[in-house]
Amino acid sequence: MEDRARLMGLFGILDRYVGKRFAGVYGLCLVGFVLLFLVVDGVSKIDDFVEGAALLPEGESVWPLVLKFYLNRIPALTVLFAPYLTLFAAIACLMTFTRHNELAAMLSSGRGLHRILLPVYLAALLITGVLVVAEDVVVPSSLRRLEAVERRVKGHRTAKGKSVPHLRDGVNTVVASRWFPDDMRLTEVSCLEYSDPGRLLPTGEFHARELLFRRHGGRTAWFPVGGEIRPIEKDETGRLHAAIDLPPDAPVFFQFTPTEIDVLVEDDTRSLRSSKIRELRRLYPDKFDELSMQLYARHTRPLANFVLLLLGLPFVARPGQRSIAAGLGVAFGCCAAYMAVDLFFQEMGARGELHPLVASWFAPAFFVAIGLARLDKVVT
Numbered sequence: 001m002e003d004r005a006r007l008m009g010l011f012g013i014l015d016r017y018v019g020k021r022f023a024g025v026y027g028l029c030l031v032g033f034v035l036l037f038l039v040v041d042g043v044s045k046i047d048d049f050v051e052g053a054a055l056l057p058e059g060e061s062v063w064p065l066v067l068k069f070y071l072n073r074i075p076a077l078t079v080l081f082a083p084y085l086t087l088f089a090a091i092a093c094l095m096t097f098t099r100h101n102e103l104a105a106m107l108s109s110g111r112g113l114h115r116i117l118l119p120v121y122l123a124a125l126l127i128t129g130v131l132v133v134a135e136d137v138v139v140p141s142s143l144r145r146l147e148a149v150e151r152r153v154k155g156h157r158t159a160k161g162k163s164v165p166h167l168r169d170g171v172n173t174v175v176a177s178r179w180f181p182d183d184m185r186l187t188e189v190s191c192l193e194y195s196d197p198g199r200l201l202p203t204g205e206f207h208a209r210e211l212l213f214r215r216h217g218g219r220t221a222w223f224p225v226g227g228e229i230r231p232i233e234k235d236e237t238g239r240l241h242a243a244i245d246l247p248p249d250a251p252v253f254f255q256f257t258p259t260e261i262d263v264l265v266e267d268d269t270r271s272l273r274s275s276k277i278r279e280l281r282r283l284y285p286d287k288f289d290e291l292s293m294q295l296y297a298r299h300t301r302p303l304a305n306f307v308l309l310l311l312g313l314p315f316v317a318r319p320g321q322r323s324i325a326a327g328l329g330v331a332f333g334c335c336a337a338y339m340a341v342d343l344f345f346q347e348m349g350a351r352g353e354l355h356p357l358v359a360s361w362f363a364p365a366f367f368v369a370i371g372l373a374r375l376d377k378v379v380t
Contacts, residue, residue, distance in 0.1 A: 014106065018093070019119035026089035026123070033081045038070055065149055072146035075138045076270070079131050083305035084335045086127060087312045090120050091327040094316060099324070114375075117313070124306045131302030136274050143271040144259055161187065162265045168283045169255035171195055176211070179265055184213040184258045194229060196253045202241065204231040206252075213258050221251035269294045292356035293349045300342070303364050308334055310371030338367055 049066055094117075097103040106116050114121075161178030164186065168174075172195060177188035187210050194206035209226030216223060227246035234240055246252065260276065263269050264284075269277050274295060281291040312334040316327045342363035349359025 014109070014111075014116070015119050018116060019123065021096070022089055022093050022120050022123055025092050026085060029085040029089050029092075030078065030082060033085065034074060034077050037077055037081075038073070041073075042066075042070070069146065069149045072142045072149060075134060075142040076146075079134050079139055079301070082127060082131055083302060084308065086124050086305045087308040087331045087334060088328060090117070090124075090309055091312060091316050091331050092324060093120070094313070095324040095327045121306075121309070124309050128302045128305045131305060132299060135298040135302060140271050140273055147262070147271065164261065165264055165284075167256050167261065167264070170279075170283060171197060171253070171255065172206075174206075174254065174256075179261055181258065181262055181265075186211040186261075189224075189227075193232065198253065201229055201244070201246075201252070202231040203233055204229045204241075204244075208246070208252075211252075211254070216249060216251075219251065222254045223248055223251055227252070274298060289352045289356050290350045293346055293360055296356060296360035297346065300360050300364050304338060304342070307364050307367050307371065308338060310375070311338070311367050314371070314374035338363060341366065 049062055094103070097106070103113075103116075107113070161180045164176045164179045166173055166175055172191050172193075174186075174189060174191045176186040176190075179186055189206075189208045189211045191206040193203065194201070195203050206229050207227065208224040210224070211227075212223050212225060214220070214223060224246045225248055227248075228243050229246060230243045231241040259271055260280070263272055263280070269280070269291065272280075277291055277295045281288055281295070284291070308331075312331055315330045315334070345354065345359045345362045348354045349356045353359075354362075
C-alpha cells in the first residue's frame with residue numbers, strides 16, 4: 001500500500017491526465033495510419049483477391065484468407081509507423097494544451113515543461129522497448145504466416161523457381177539449381193562432401209534430383225527424390241563402396257529451413273529472429289555488411305521513437321505557439337530529415353562504404369545530439 005501511495009504521489013492527477021491524453025492521440029494516429037494503408041493496399045490487390053477466389057476449392061470463401069492476410073500485415077505496419085507517430089502525437093497534445101490555455105495553468109502550478117511532459121517521455125521509452133521486442137518476436141512470425149497466406153490469395157505459383165546461392169549450414173555446403181517456394185522444393189541438389197552428424201549415412205558425394213521439405217512419418221524434414229550418395233572413404237581392401245540409393249521416405253540431414261532459403265533468395269531477413277541472422281552472417285561472410293545492417297536496424301528503428309521526440313519538441317515548445325498545423329509541419333519535417341539521413345547511411349553501410357555499426361547508429365546519435373543541444377530552447 002505504501003509503494004502504491006508513493007507511486008500515486010509521484011504520478012498525480014496531472015500526470016495521469018497528460019498520459020491519458022497522449023495515449024488517446026497516439027492510438028488514434030496509429031490506428032488511422034494503419035487503416036489508411038490497409039485500405040489503399042486492399043484496393044491495389046483487388047485483382048489478386050478475385051484470382052485467388054477463382055482458384056479456391058468449391059465452397060471455400062476467399063474472405064477468411066483476406067482477413068488473415070491483413071491481420072498478419074498489421075504487426076509489420078505498426079513497427080514501421082509507430083516510431084514516427086510518437087512525435088506527431090506529442091506535438092498534437094502540446095498544441096491542444098496551448099490552444100485551450102491548459103499549458104499556462106500547468107506551468108503556473110510550478111512545474112516545468114519537461115516535468116509536465118514526463119508521462120510522454122516515459123511512454124516513448126515504453127513504446128521503444130515494445131517495438132524492439134516486436135521487431136524480433138512478433139513481426140518475423142507474422143511475416144511467415146503472411147507469406148503462406150499471400151501465395152493462396154494471389155492465386156499463382158512460382159513456375160520457374162528462383163536461383164539459389166550455395167547453402168552452408170555449418171556442416172555441409174549444398175549446391176542447388178532452383179528453389180520453388182510454393183512446393184518447398186530444391187532441384188538438382190549436390191554436395192561434394194556430405195557429412196551426416198548422426199552417422200546414418202557414410203561421408204560422400206551427395207546428389208538428388210529434388211529435395212523436398214515435407215512432413216512424413218511423424219516428422220518434418222528434407223526428403224530426397226532420385227537421391228544417392230557415393231562414399232569417398234575406402235574399405236579395408238582399398239576399394240570405394242558402391243553408390244547408395246537413398247529412399248524417398250527417409251529424411252536426410254540438412255539444417256536450412258525453407259524460410260531461411262527464402263531469405264537468401266530475396267535478401268530479406270524480416271521473417272527471421274536475430275539469432276538466425278547472426279548465424280547467417282557467420283555462414284556467409286560475403287553478406288556480413290548487409291546482414292549486419294538489417295540486424296542493427298532492429299534496434300535503431302524503434303529508437304527513432306524517442307530520438308524524434310527530443311528533436312521535435314524544442315521547435316514547438318515556445319510561447320505563443322498555438323497552430324496545430326504548424327506543429328504537425330515541424331513533426332513532418334523532423335521525420336523526413338531523420339529518414340533521409342538514416343536511409344543514406346543505411347545504404348552506405350550495406351555497400352560496405354562504412355562499418356555497419358557506425359552506419360546504423362549514426363542517425364540516432366546525430367539527432368540525439370541536436371535534440372539535447374536544443375533542450376535549453378524549451379521554455380520551462
